[in-house]
Amino acid sequence: MKKKVLFFIPSLEGGGAEKVMVNILRRADKSKIESVLMLLSPIEQSPYRELLPEHLRVIIVKRNSDTCIEKIKQCVKFIRVVKKENPKRILSMLTHTNILAIMTGISLGIKVTVCEHNTLGELIKT
Numbered sequence: 001m002k003k004k005v006l007f008f009i010p011s012l013e014g015g016g017a018e019k020v021m022v023n024i025l026r027r028a029d030k031s032k033i034e035s036v037l038m039l040l041s042p043i044e045q046s047p048y049r050e051l052l053p054e055h056l057r058v059i060i061v062k063r064n065s066d067t068c069i070e071k072i073k074q075c076v077k078f079i080r081v082v083k084k085e086n087p088k089r090i091l092s093m094l095t096h097t098n099i100l101a102i103m104t105g106i107s108l109g110i111k112v113t114v115c116e117h118n119t120l121g122e123l124i125k126t
Contacts, residue, residue: 002031002032002033002034003032003033003034003088003089004033004034004036004085004086004087004088005028005033005034005035005036005087005088005089005090005091006036006038006082006085006087006089006090006091007021007024007025007035007036007037007038007090007091007092008037008038008090008091008092008093008097008100008101009021009037009039009092009093009094009097010039010040010041010094010096010097011039011040011041011043011046012039012043012046012047012048012049012052013041013045013046013047014046014047014048016117017093017094017115017117018046018048019048020093020115020117021037021093022048022051022052024091025037025052025053025056026051026052026053028053030053030055035053035055035056035057036056036057036058036059036085036087037052037056037057037058037059038058038059038060038061038078038081038082039058039059039060039061040060040061040062040063040074040078040097041060041062042060042062043058043060059081059085061074061077061078061081062074075100078100078104079104079107079108082104082108082110083108087110088110088111089110089111089112089113090104090105090110090111090112090113091112091113091114091115092112092113092114092115093114093115093116093117094116094117095116098114098115098116101114102114
């Protein structure tokens with residue numbers, strides 16, 4: 001029986017973490033894993049869009065503006081979608097989506113794996 005895994009990243013607009021996410025999705029064993037990709041912004045302009053597996057279902061949980069209220073609404077939408085999808089695990093990348101994934105996983109009893117990406121040169125400037 002396949003296990004549903006929700007892969008969560010803010011966008012696929014380009015960058016190292018986004019490329020890693022695409023590579024993981026491309027190599028996920030389709031016979032064992034039902035992959036679902038959740039993004040917080042549209043995918044149309046993504047340089048990685050064409051590299052995504054054909055079978056992959058993509059869910060966009062976007063917001064109408066950058067106001068605090070809209071960001072809170074987006075978080076609530078995310079939690080509702082996760083509850084509806086009922087994955088066995090969430091795999092998340094990048095800080096703010098990792099935090100949201102962890103909070104959601106705790107509240108819904110879903111296992112969460114997070115991956116943090118940093119640019120070492122930026123970190124040592126301080």
